Amino acid sequence: MNGFLIDLDGTLYRGHEPIPGAAAFLQWLQQEQLPYLLVTNNSSRTPDQVAEHLQALGMEVPAAAVYTSSQAAAQYLTEQRAGQRVHMIGEDGLRIALDAAGFALDETTPDYVVQGIDRSFTYGKLTEAVRHLKHGATYVLTNPDRMLPSDGGLMPGAGSLAAAITAASGVEPVVIGKPSPIIMAYAIERLGLPAADVWVIGDNVHTDIRGGAMAGCRTALVLTGVATPDNVHEQLASAGLTPDLVCTDLPQFIAQLNDCR
Ligand SMILES: [Mg+2]
Numbered sequence: 001m002n003g004f005l006i007d008l009d010g011t012l013y014r015g016h017e018p019i020p021g022a023a024a025f026l027q028w029l030q031q032e033q034l035p036y037l038l039v040t041n042n043s044s045r046t047p048d049q050v051a052e053h054l055q056a057l058g059m060e061v062p063a064a065a066v067y068t069s070s071q072a073a074a075q076y077l078t079e080q081r082a083g084q085r086v087h088m089i090g091e092d093g094l095r096i097a098l099d100a101a102g103f104a105l106d107e108t109t110p111d112y113v114v115q116g117i118d119r120s121f122t123y124g125k126l127t128e129a130v131r132h133l134k135h136g137a138t139y140v141l142t143n144p145d146r147m148l149p150s151d152g153g154l155m156p157g158a159g160s161l162a163a164a165i166t167a168a169s170g171v172e173p174v175v176i177g178k179p180s181p182i183i184m185a186y187a188i189e190r191l192g193l194p195a196a197d198v199w200v201i202g203d204n205v206h207t208d209i210r211g212g213a214m215a216g217c218r219t220a221l222v223l224t225g226v227a228t229p230d231n232v233h234e235q236l237a238s239a240g241l242t243p244d245l246v247c248t249d250l251p252q253f254i255a256q257l258n259d260c261r
Helices: 022-031 047-056 069-080 092-100 123-134 158-169 181-191 205-214 232-239 250-259
Strands: 003-006 036-040 066-068 085-089 112-115 138-141 147-150 153-156 198-202 218-222 245-247
Touching: 003 181, 022 250, 036 181, 047 066, 066 069, 066 181, 069 092, 069 112, 069 138, 069 181, 085 092, 085 123, 112 123, 112 158, 123 158, 138 158, 181 198, 181 205, 198 205, 198 250, 205 218, 205 232, 218 250, 245 250
Parallel strands: 003 036, 003 198, 036 066, 085 112, 112 138, 198 218, 218 245
Antiparallel strands: 147 153
């Protein structure tokens, strides 16, 4: 049996617009009872908030089928067993994931600085993070995305804030989100299938396809987000990657998958 790790933004929706065929694709997965997980680098939303957002766009998915880079960051910290005190720079998705995993926010002597996207980032927050890192806290970054698609064009992502923190502190973060093998391994483990039986589907060559390929999964690039029919050749050439399938959209993925069975 195949399992599926599916990206969200640019694959199921773009901002507040559902991508045509995405709802039908999820229904197909559910009807065929295929194991799947929606895996997102977006650290700002909780799984419940992601499920609500999908529902508003006409897609019914349980929150348990969502796995975020914030959850993966909390899972990573839990495995490190190097302390429970965390200095957080982020939003609801990260705060709630850390809280659920039993971590306490600590502004004085944290064991970790954990950072995701924070749309209220300030010079003061930068200064504090750098101070903790200089005192030996471990730096963990939910996701490396420097820019994000949004309704009004591109906006800076967690990776751009991390660039400032690294520039000031000299400390490189442990990166959790795609293409990091950390989130890929956790997501594959949740599906409970061997990596070779897992399809990674997404619109971003550098995160989805690279992460899937490095994890030993099969990969399908959809041309509905960062990758488009116009730029796909250039993007694949610059990344030096060849996905197993390149599909205009998710319905075409189902058709191509049936062809290669
Ligand atoms: Mg995407």
